[in-house]
Amino acid sequence: MSNPDHKHNEWSNSFWDCCSPFGTCCMSFWLPCCLHGKTHSRLDDPYLKEHSYCNGSCCLYTLTSYIGFHWVPLMMQRTKIRQRFGIDGSGCGDCCSACCCPCCVMMQNEKEVEVQCSRMGGLPGGYQAPGGMNYSAQ
Template sequence: MSGGSEWSAGFWDCCSPCGTCFLGCCCACCLHGRTSSRLKDPSLKNDSMMNGSCCVYFLVGWCGFHFIPLMMKRGQIREKFGLEGSGCGDCMRACCCPCCTLMQNEKEVESRAGLLQSSAGYQAPGGMEYKK
């Protein structure tokens, strides 16, 4: 999809915020897990960085194929939010600079957390009160 909207953060804008940058450089599987959690629960009420996505990223990365879950997550984010890019571009970014890919994925999902919360599905209305 080449005509989609732009990403909220540039690909090379990976040094801020410091905490996310540190996590992406030192414990990439945890950042990947947090991004996956944020896609499912934007408020991160049940935040668990150590989830299935984290484990898959760690195991696949340990074998040298870290780019596969990164590429897939990036494609999922692009499709969900109608962002510009392509599968080939996702693969190239994930192979060449996994840290920047992790950061851009997390920043995008974090910036769109409000949109994800509003599309979370049915939410029960407040209690009804009868006038006396």
């Protein structure tokens, strides 16, 4: 699902801007499967209301890590983020980034989804739910 009205063609955060926030940095280094799962959850639920660190995406990342292919789910997630938010790049660039520095990719993915969701009012597509109805007693 791409957003053709999206005018932002660059990543909000640099690829090498991977040391802040410190908590996310630590998570990408010591618990990468959890951060990968969190970013996946945020793509579907920006407010993380139904978020669980141990989800299917986390398990997929863990499984692929054991066989040396941790870069595949990272590359796929990065491509999905680029397409959804209209960020320039290519599949080859996503693959190279995911292979060379997975911690940096995880940080950039999480921070980008967080920024983009806040720009669009927290919900995919920019939709804001209307406020609740007020009834006055007469």
